[in-house]
Amino acid sequence: MQINITQRYGLPIPNDTALEHMCSLVRYIIQHIDVSGGWMPFDRYMKLALYASGLGYYSNSTVKFGHSPDDGSDFITASELTPLFAQTFAKPVAEILNATNTSHVVEFGAGTGKFASVLLRTLDELGIECTRYTIIELSDTLRERQHKYIAETAERFIPCVQWVNTIPERVDGVIVGNEVLDAMPVRIFARQDSLWYERGVSVIDASRFVFADRPLIPALIPATLAYVPNEHDYVTETHEAATKFVYTVCSALGRGAALFVDYGFPAAEYYHPQRTEGTLMCHYQHHAHSDPFLYPGLQDITAHVQFSAIKQAARIAGAHLLGYTSQAHFLINAGITDLLMQLDPTDSVRFLPKANIVQKLLSESEMGELFKVIAFCRGFDARLAAFKGGDRSHTL
Numbered sequence: 001m002q003i004n005i006t007q008r009y010g011l012p013i014p015n016d017t018a019l020e021h022m023c024s025l026v027r028y029i030i031q032h033i034d035v036s037g038g039w040m041p042f043d044r045y046m047k048l049a050l051y052a053s054g055l056g057y058y059s060n061s062t063v064k065f066g067h068s069p070d071d072g073s074d075f076i077t078a079s080e081l082t083p084l085f086a087q088t089f090a091k092p093v094a095e096i097l098n099a100t101n102t103s104h105v106v107e108f109g110a111g112t113g114k115f116a117s118v119l120l121r122t123l124d125e126l127g128i129e130c131t132r133y134t135i136i137e138l139s140d141t142l143r144e145r146q147h148k149y150i151a152e153t154a155e156r157f158i159p160c161v162q163w164v165n166t167i168p169e170r171v172d173g174v175i176v177g178n179e180v181l182d183a184m185p186v187r188i189f190a191r192q193d194s195l196w197y198e199r200g201v202s203v204i205d206a207s208r209f210v211f212a213d214r215p216l217i218p219a220l221i222p223a224t225l226a227y228v229p230n231e232h233d234y235v236t237e238t239h240e241a242a243t244k245f246v247y248t249v250c251s252a253l254g255r256g257a258a259l260f261v262d263y264g265f266p267a268a269e270y271y272h273p274q275r276t277e278g279t280l281m282c283h284y285q286h287h288a289h290s291d292p293f294l295y296p297g298l299q300d301i302t303a304h305v306q307f308s309a310i311k312q313a314a315r316i317a318g319a320h321l322l323g324y325t326s327q328a329h330f331l332i333n334a335g336i337t338d339l340l341m342q343l344d345p346t347d348s349v350r351f352l353p354k355a356n357i358v359q360k361l362l363s364e365s366e367m368g369e370l371f372k373v374i375a376f377c378r379g380f381d382a383r384l385a386a387f388k389g390g391d392r393s394h395t396l
């Protein structure tokens, strides 16, 4: 296959090995599109681009998480930015384990293992027993990375950590997932001249992916698109994979709670009149752009989360909303600033970088407002301190 790479969006061009890898994935996806008659819905493309065995972005050995392109990474998450994130998270986790008299934590998509390592150590410092820490990880390379990191930084907890492919039938305890919902495949829909189309993927020149729209009969238009304002042409996403996932997770909850952190909005804000191009975003070497066909397998592809749909899925599964708020409110309520103040502010060399990172997590113009925390419970009823101020459940 001949793929001509020219520099686009000012992004760096991948090296030859990476391009070879990308070509293997492109060939693999093209085979699937051919078998499907020349078109596939976008969620199938996104699933293959991110999770195709050994080839997809999260299944291959690219670096992914890190601080800058210099370490080969593409983006950074709150768990990676600072241990203060997981240390703060430990408080509501401890509260739930105590209230439910359970000792099991389940983490979805554990990244480099940093969140798990810090959470396990902090729970221990708080005197909270965590006898089982289950990581549900789709990627073999990330499992290895997590195992290595936890063994190096929290060795004595390794015997209680287990890696599995799917959620246990019943979970009594706490389920957590940071930036997991945004990594789930979305379908794309476009409205043009008042008609709805499903936006899928086709191939041109035997090697290039392009968007291709298929008309939708009214009976097949997803109900959630009723939120889309009527005035003008519009492109947006729906979140079948994430809602099914939350339904499954909440159905498995016996006595306990599930907490998810991610960027996104309630339906009314998600399908805002001015958000006419949707929320699809790609990350490559710390550059953000909106072209999911640029470097398949080498770049992350994400979409913002539609939290009203997430709440509805949880409710249908029989779980109750514990709270929904901004990341800033959640972390402040859970005591992140108290943790920061335990450091010596006069030791500016150590204190200032940490204060800057906390500012990034909390600031309205960075992660504090766009990122939200949503939590569901089953089998127990309590109010979490982390949702005491600034709860926005009424917006969902």
Ligand SMILES: C[S@@+](CC[C@H](N)C(=O)[O-])C[C@H]1O[C@@H](n2cnc3c(N)ncnc32)[C@H](O)[C@@H]1O
Pocket: 058, 065, 077, 078, 079, 080, 108, 109, 110, 111, 112, 115, 136, 137, 138, 139, 142, 177, 178, 179, 180, 181, 183, 184, 245
């Ligand atoms: C953006 S990364 C976040 C990683 C980590 N939680 C962090 O905060 O650094 C998204 C992760 O979600 C994982 N993921 C997506 N769908 C999943 C699923 N159904 N089950 C488990 N993990 C999933 C991906 O494999 C990936 O590791």
